[in-house]
Amino acid sequence: MEGLLEHEQSASPGATARRVRPTAAQRAYLERGLNQPGGKLPLFDKAGQLYNARTIRSCIDQGWAAPWFTNPIKPDWLVCKLTDEGRALFQAAGAKASRE
Numbered sequence: 026m027e028g029l030l031e032h033e034q035s036a037s038p039g040a041t042a043r044r045v046r047p048t049a050a051q052r053a054y055l056e057r058g059l060n061q062p063g064g065k066l067p068l069f070d071k072a073g074q075l076y077n078a079r080t081i082r083s084c085i086d087q088g089w090a091a092p093w094f095t096n097p098i099k100p101d102w103l104v105c106k107l108t109d110e111g112r113a114l115f116q117a118a119g120a121k122a123s124r125e
Contacts (some may be wrong), residue, residue: 045087047114050080055089055111066090080094080107089114 041065047055054076058066081103084090089111093104 026067027093042089045082047087047089048080050077052087052114054080055084055107056115058107058117059112060106061107063093064112065093066105068102068104069121078103 046084053070054066058064061067066081067076081090085103085105087110089108090105091108093106096104112118
């Protein structure tokens with residue numbers, strides 16, 4: 026289900042920190058910013074549909090995306106950019122794939 030996050034409990038007992046992995050929808054959204062100037066994330070998916078605001082907000086909440094600026098014509102649109110933490114998701118995935 027879109028917007029739900031997959032959680033993995035930390036290995037150390039008693040720790041409250043969790044590692045969170047993005048859902049397929051979140052990954053698809055974030056991946057689009059990898060090759061864009063400044064890591065600009067798209068407003069629309071490849072089919073031309075607006076990305077779900079819940080998907081974008083959850084990426085912001087996790088620190089994978091950050092608001093970039095407010096669009097004065099469409100203030101309800103979330104114009105965001107990929108963060109270093111968001112980029113690291115794909116670097117870690119690439120390193121894991123090369124080990125397998």
